[in-house]
Amino acid sequence: MIYLDSNATTQVHPEVLEAMLPYLSDQCYNPSSGYRAGKQVKQAIEQAREQVARLVGADAREIYFTGCGTEANNAVLYSLADMCGENRRIVTSEIEHSAILRVCEHLSERGFIIDKVGVDSGGRLDLVAWEKAVKEDGVAFATLMWANNETGIIQPIAEACEIARSAKVPFHTDAIQAVGKTAVDVREVPVDFLSISGHKFHAPKGVGAMYVRSGLRFNPMLRGGGQESGFRSGTENVASIIGLGKAAEIMQSKLDHDDHAGVAKLRDRLEKILLDRLKGVEINGAVEHRAANTAHLAFEHCEASGLLILLDEYGVACSAGSACMTGKQQPSHVQKAMGFSNERANSSLRISLSIFTSEEEIDQAAEHIIKAVEKLRRVQGGGNVGPVVIYTG
Numbered sequence: 001m002i003y004l005d006s007n008a009t010t011q012v013h014p015e016v017l018e019a020m021l022p023y024l025s026d027q028c029y030n031p032s033s034g035y036r037a038g039k040q041v042k043q044a045i046e047q048a049r050e051q052v053a054r055l056v057g058a059d060a061r062e063i064y065f066t067g068c069g070t071e072a073n074n075a076v077l078y079s080l081a082d083m084c085g086e087n088r089r090i091v092t093s094e095i096e097h098s099a100i101l102r103v104c105e106h107l108s109e110r111g112f113i114i115d116k117v118g119v120d121s122g123g124r125l126d127l128v129a130w131e132k133a134v135k136e137d138g139v140a141f142a143t144l145m146w147a148n149n150e151t152g153i154i155q156p157i158a159e160a161c162e163i164a165r166s167a168k169v170p171f172h173t174d175a176i177q178a179v180g181k182t183a184v185d186v187r188e189v190p191v192d193f194l195s196i197s198g199h200k201f202h203a204p205k206g207v208g209a210m211y212v213r214s215g216l217r218f219n220p221m222l223r224g225g226g227q228e229s230g231f232r233s234g235t236e237n238v239a240s241i242i243g244l245g246k247a248a249e250i251m252q253s254k255l256d257h258d259d260h261a262g263v264a265k266l267r268d269r270l271e272k273i274l275l276d277r278l279k280g281v282e283i284n285g286a287v288e289h290r291a292a293n294t295a296h297l298a299f300e301h302c303e304a305s306g307l308l309i310l311l312d313e314y315g316v317a318c319s320a321g322s323a324c325m326t327g328k329q330q331p332s333h334v335q336k337a338m339g340f341s342n343e344r345a346n347s348s349l350r351i352s353l354s355i356f357t358s359e360e361e362i363d364q365a366a367e368h369i370i371k372a373v374e375k376l377r378r379v380q381g382g383g384n385v386g387p388v389v390i391y392t393g
């Protein structure tokens with residue numbers, strides 16, 4: 001199979017697996033145990049903390065491991081909501097992942113007012129509206145994703161963060177689709193809180209981390225044995241944490257080396273073949289602001305759900321939005337926020353590469369996509385987009 005759905009998840013890097021294996025077998029000790037073997041495991045966790053911290057320019061003491069990216073988002077948002085005093089407004093964007101939007105919905109049931117700021121047709125935050133919303137009275141906190149999971153569009157995060165800082169509003173970023181794929185440095189963009197997920201950059205599924213700027217108060221969601229300095233109790237998922245650390249080290253060296261230029265070149269190659277050979281193809285989003293690995297393309301007169309079925313038959317895996325929304329019966333909220341019609345939203349594909357994608361796979365995938373689009377257009381008569389069966393992000 002040609003796997004082009006790396007924004008949904010990635011394969012565990014062989015070196016990551018190798019680093020993890022001892023902790024799934026003989027190094028089984030509890031890191032909280034007082035004997036030497038336990039302390040060694042604890043030390044390995046601390047090394048992983050250093051590796052993750054380095055990837056985002058943080059101090060290791062500001063990194064706390066979690067069970068996934070969703071947990072990191074939930075833990076930060078509920079903590080902020082618990083400690084907001086009289087402030088009852090939350091500022092976010094219209095294009096967030098459900099791991100932010102559903103928490104906001106829940107908080108609105110608890111009396112918070114949610115202010116969702118829109119984006120332009122390129123998928124980038126409306127900074128004027130953001131500033132207005134953040135500067136309202138009574139803002140508890142602001143949260144904005146660093147890069148969008150559907151389009152790969154990198155948000156004007158430095159500007160949004162600066163606006164929040166100048167208004168003295170705590171600022172969180174869901175950086176799950178950015179970390180490991182583009183430069184993320186909390187010294188350059190001084191966010192207060194940041195969420196990370198391992199499986200988006202070749203660590204295993206079910207491990208994440210949150211960055212909490214040193215000195216900030218935090219109200220933990222999980223209480224118990226006081227692991228992770230009390231910010232996230234529960235015996236550590238040692239092997240996965242070690243894997244997350246190793247993956248962070250690998251991705252940092254790729255970013256330092258060529259900023260994923262090789263991945264971007266392959267993504268651009270695919271787009272060029274499709275744009276040259278097919279009519280009615282458009283790139284969704286501001287091309288100059290994309291994560292290197294993501295292409296989001298609209299195929300006129302071609303229903304994405306049909307395309308995905310054909311591509312699956314041809315052995316190509318990609319998606320029309322985020323994996324967790326697959327099959328939902330509404331157009332993508334991200335594409336609607338960008339002002340796209342239902343037709344365009346429903347005829348768009350997300351193609352996301354990884355460091356393991358090869359040129360040969362890209363060339364083969366391009367042929368399959370062309371064949372699938374031509375076939376569907378013949379069947380659908382070139383003008384009819386057909387019923388709405390939707391995937392979103």
Ligand SMILES: Cc1ncc(COP(=O)(O)O)c(C=O)c1O
Nearest residue numbers: 068069070097099149176177197
């Ligand atoms: C932007 C974004 N936030 C949050 C998540 C959830 O992360 P996890 O799967 O680790 O819970 C994802 C995963 O798709 C994502 O893309």
